[in-house]
Amino acid sequence: MARISKESKDLARQKLIETAATHFAAHGIARAGVDTISNDAGFAKGTLYNYFPSKNDLFAAVIEEACHRALRKYESAEMGATVRDRLRALAAADVEVLRENEGFVKVLVREAMSFRPETYPLIVEHLAPLVAKVVEVLEAGVNEGEIRDDRPPPQLALLFIGLLSLMYVQHWGSGGLWPPLDDVPDLVVTTFLDGAGGRNE
Amino acid sequence: MARISKESKDLARQKLIETAATHFAAHGIARAGVDTISNDAGFAKGTLYNYFPSKNDLFAAVIEEACHRALRKYESAEMGATVRDRLRALAAADVEVLRENEGFVKVLVREAMSFRPETYPLIVEHLAPLVAKVVEVLEAGVNEGEIRDDRPPPQLALLFIGLLSLMYVQHWGSGGLWPPLDDVPDLVVTTFLDGAGGRNE
Amino acid sequence: MARISKESKDLARQKLIETAATHFAAHGIARAGVDTISNDAGFAKGTLYNYFPSKNDLFAAVIEEACHRALRKYESAEMGATVRDRLRALAAADVEVLRENEGFVKVLVREAMSFRPETYPLIVEHLAPLVAKVVEVLEAGVNEGEIRDDRPPPQLALLFIGLLSLMYVQHWGSGGLWPPLDDVPDLVVTTFLDGAGGRNE
Amino acid sequence: MARISKESKDLARQKLIETAATHFAAHGIARAGVDTISNDAGFAKGTLYNYFPSKNDLFAAVIEEACHRALRKYESAEMGATVRDRLRALAAADVEVLRENEGFVKVLVREAMSFRPETYPLIVEHLAPLVAKVVEVLEAGVNEGEIRDDRPPPQLALLFIGLLSLMYVQHWGSGGLWPPLDDVPDLVVTTFLDGAGGRNE
């Protein structure tokens, strides 16, 4: 099957990454089998190795793709006027990513939360652009007095993204019962900006 | 005689669970080896199977023990006057658990965050008493107007505990750089109660 | 099968080494399969790995054993009065090793002649005692005027052992036709000491 | 046109054989990869199969070519007056072959010394003309009394060629230290004709 178009090769690669994401999400990296992934993607077992030199590289490609997709959504997010609106837009974009790429997001969240020394740096590296997006919004917010100025924006940004992941975990953990994905953007923004404290505190 | 042998049996069991927690935390469930655990605990490979029918059961025992230890600390936590103080006391107790049982907590957090269908129910079940403790405090807070009344306390409690885990993950992920464990209780309570919003919002 | 005697474990190890020697000799290292070796030795495939951490280590053990056996024979060789007799005794001992351990010797010769950078040092190291034995005899011969003194004994010793191997290769290559093993000692010693030159040269 | 394409086809074939010789020599048959060879020769993986039906056939072609080249050199070797000179000329020709085609000779020697039943006959067949050359010289030597007449010339010829290979193996095995190629012709002839015996024997 020589002279096959560049596109069809990219297609195969994409198909493999997609299938791998699903499997990694469902069973974890260790338990997902390379053979199974390749077969489920419609290829023989060896074919995967024409695209990725090892299981780890395949995993790295999945992470990269996951972050890439998230970043695209973030960048096309409609930005509101207030910091609150802008954060909600980012959160909504993130939820949209989740809806469209559940496998990828699951892998990303699971690995980020598992702090494995082998994968953590990889994730941090690829997550950086997303965090930067949030930092940007928060720094504007600090200037406008909408965000408290006694904590460094990068730390707050990590918190914001962490909160999102937390919601997803609870969503998955409850079998989708609570919180429903529709509620997540508001929930996260409220929690992040307002806290749980009462008015008379 | 019987009593002594019973005690020594419990001792062996405890030793195995303890060692397993360390290994699971360090290498993950899949990569931690049964024989290594048994050897490090001072036994031969096969002995472990006199106490636990399988690796999965050993893992379940570790989770159970982790929750058990956390609960003991929670129950002995000194409770302050205000809701804020009481939450800080619970968070401090949790951090203390972490300090004394890093392996156990790592396994617990990692597993909770990984939402594996096989273990998630187990964790939820064993974590329930902890959540109940927090709910109790929060409900009092609602009555006293210190906690917002538009969100169900159980959901807020899950959020509180999730925030704690989030801090731990960031602590581990940053190699202990940030946040330092000492700062975690204040950080969590502030984040949870006050949010990141500025004063003039 | 715990508490099995130390001897029976050694026995299993020996059996594995023995079988491996046969297979390596017959098919070469690359083509000999670990599974097949283990099965032919009477074990399941995994058992081999309880004794040798890898195929390479198994191979090293075979080489070591081969040299060990050869050395034992060399050391018990009856030594004659003249250098010629002593060399013939060594050659005869070597042939006896060959008769009793054909697999081992084949592996040794094949690897020695293949000068693979990975195995050559191993072989040289293990062959050293044998070479030393020959050097010893040759040095005595130089003193007594029976061996020419214009070439270093270690080089001559390598030549002597190389000639032996050469005979074996021809023996195997001809399907045992020529030279027959019985003739090898005389043949090697004559070739080595006298050369092919005629009397009137 | 046909001629040109025929020539270019031969060229490609030669290039493949040449590259294969290098790879087989460097890594052994089992570890040399078909695609690497094809790529290094300037072709895509599949192209090799337009010239050789299998890896084994490629290997056979290498052996054949190696013998062919050696024969050409032998045939153009300047012949001296005495048997000693003539043998030295053949040895010098052989060394020259080695210098110009190290890969080919390495493969040949290694394979000859490994007595693999699959390749040994092939080698014997192709080596026959070389052996015949040596036999020719030796038979003349017997008539002139320069070569001992109590051993069949064909056997002596095999010994002579074997000695050459032995020197090469030692040369390669010592990393080129000893013997240097320049010394090989003299060394081999002396060893072959005179032996290691002292004068007063």
Add this chain to the structure above:
DNA sequence: CATGAATGAGAATTCATTCAT
């Protein structure tokens, strides 16, 4: 002829589990 993607048999190695002692 050349190409190189696809194939799948095969290889080495791991490891949870069993069970005779």
Add this chain to the structure above:
DNA sequence: AATGAATGAATTCTCATTCAT
């Protein structure tokens, strides 16, 4: 109870070969 040798299914990865383009 404790032991640890034996097991074999499962897993990752390699690579010679095929064949559609």
